[in-house]
Amino acid sequence: MAVLRKLAIAALALGGAGAAAFWWLTVPEKLGAETLAALGTGDATRGQRIFDAGGCASCHAKAKSEGDARLQLVGGVELKTQFGTFVAPNISPDAKDGIGGWSLEDFANAMLKGVARDGQHLYPAFPYTSYARMKPADVADLYAFMTTLPPIAGKAPDHDLAFPFNIRRGIGLWKQLYLSDEPVVALAAGTPEKVLHGRNLVEGAGHCGECHTPRSFAGGPENAQWLAGAKAAEGDGVVPNITPEGRDMSGWSESDIASYLETGFTPEFDSVGGTMVEVQKNMARLTAEDREAIAAYLKAIPGRANGFSGSQPKPTG
Known part of the structure; x- marks a missing residue:
């Protein structure tokens, strides 16, 4: 009985320690004074x-x-x-x-x-x-x-x-x-300002990686495959690879990408479709300099193989 009592006490202690660690690790963290x-x-x-x-x-x-x-x-x-x-x-x-x-x-x-x-x-x-x-x-x-x-x-x-x-x-x-x-893509010293501006838009406010980057089993972005395409969050569709190795965008120039974001038409004269319709409408409201910066960034990032299983869709949705 004494042994069982000691084991029970030890189990309670471990459980309490685990609960305390969980509570400490999960405290919502707010912004500091500097930010x-x-x-x-x-x-x-x-x-x-x-x-x-x-x-x-x-x-x-x-x-x-x-x-x-x-x-x-x-x-x-x-x-x-x-x-x-x-x-x-x-x-x-x-x-x-x-x-x-x-x-x-x-x-x-x-x-x-x-x-x-x-x-x-x-x-x-x-x-x-x-x-x-x-x-x-x-x-x-x-x-x-x-x-x-x-x-x-x-x-x-x-x-x-x-x-x-x-x-x-x-x-x-x-x-x-x-x-x-921290930025997802580390750019070398001397990188043109246009590319840096594009990084701020794509990685930040534009949140392009939320759809175009594959996710782990826990739903977190797998940034080692940044913008390499992913399964759609809803349904059975896929979101295209928009890195320089993406099958359908590899031959696009910066001006092709910027034009697509403005007009919704690909260089092959296909039109934007699916959930990308809303995104393109929003991008069309930006300045030409913003769209050109996004295009410059997308051409400057590392190319990746497709980040999902299955065929690669055209970037129309």
């Missing part, structure tokens, strides 16, 4: 460009919204994945149902750290693993623009997730593996 100071005051005009680059309306406005309706960020769009169904929230300036009561600091913590105003982890269906690489000043500009949008009442439904994915605290462990503000 908060770098936010500045923000500029709404510049922020509209970040809004378009990030495709905010594609997820947070009602499906197929056009014109002013795409600025009504009531949420509700569903993303059905292997982990469950994620629902985009209301991020309009509505004080009750949206983010109207959020400060710039609250907003920046969500964008760069994946931490909500109430201190809980946000699910990475919101692509903060990419936004973490944004410049703090760009985040402040986006916030300034968001405050100019119409407040829309109406709370979006909750996510529909099964155990254990419905335990938000566990996202802290996931972040230990996958959340970083």
